[in-house]
């Protein structure tokens with residue numbers, strides 16, 4: 487048994503009173519963030535040499551703020567500690583030149599969230615007890631049995647839904663050893679190509695992706711129409727002004743688009759979960775390339791960003807699953823893996839991407855480009871660990 491930290495996401499179905507309170511809490515977190523940030527700026531303005539107020543200092547100030555703004559007491563107060571922690575991290579990143587100046591938060595942001603560390607409890611199959619909100623309806627809580635909740639994030643996303651993301655500590659049992667090793671190359675048509683010749687196709691969500699594009703253009707058009715209408719109205723009416731937000735139609739299109747986007751992302755994630763679990767079950771040692779140097783694309787920005795996102799997720803999942811289940815993941819340099827003949831080791835130089843099969847000029851072995859690379863990857867990985 488190994489203890490691991492896992493993320494679990496549930497859908498939330500708040501009633502009206504809970505919805506109001508949730509939005510109050512989103513606002514409160516934003517208020518604390520903006521107040522602390524403003525204070526830091528004033529302080530710097532008054533004396534550029536003054537030290538930045540650290541996390542501890544900010545936490546000390548919370549008591550005062552709650553006296554000044556009593557509505558802050560409606561929140562789970564641990565969420566303010568998380569706000570201060572994040573702000574302190576943002577300043578640390580700034581000082582190390584790893585991030586820009588922290589920004590003020592606006593209530594117009596599409597995604598709203600707060601994170602807390604107070605106790606959450608499972609009450610029933612579809613019910614949890616959350617700090618300040620009390621008993622709330624959720625999606626199935628089954629996956630939470632035998633796990634300890636460390637922190638929770640309640641969020642509202644652009645699809646108009648509420649979610650509860652939980653960080654839980656749980657125990658996983660190691661998987662039985664199989665004595666098998668595999669090298670894996672990643673590609674575009676096939677997401678993963680194994681050294682034993684098995685190809686795992688890239689996840690296909692064409693229909694949903696088409697819907698995303700369709701609703702994006704509807705959104706653009708409707709927004710345009712609304713903007714023109716607002717401008718015309720405001721031009722001829724000096725006293726009663728219209729606002730873009732008075733037009734609901736374009737916002738509806740945005741929401742539908744976001745739902746399809748989310749559906750694509752969820753399906754891809756499910757697919758990757760199944761694929762990586764399957765690999766971790768079958769093999770004790772998995773070798774992959776370091777993908778930083780993977781340069782398969784010239785001008786296909788969309789294909790590139792999608793493939794990159796999938797590969798990144800694929801690797802992250804392999805990493806933690808290997809750690810959980812007692813398997814080994816080896817990462818090797820990608821140099822020349824597609825140029826070297828896996829049979830005799832001859833380096834036949836660069837090959838254009840469209841060449842899918844080739845014959846080694848030295849030993850005349852005939853190769854499938856990707857499988858040959860996967861074999862090289864496996865070999866290099868096993869050599870690295872001896």
Ligand SMILES: [Zn+2]
Pocket residue numbers: 827828829830831832846847848849850851
């Ligand atoms: Zn050869």
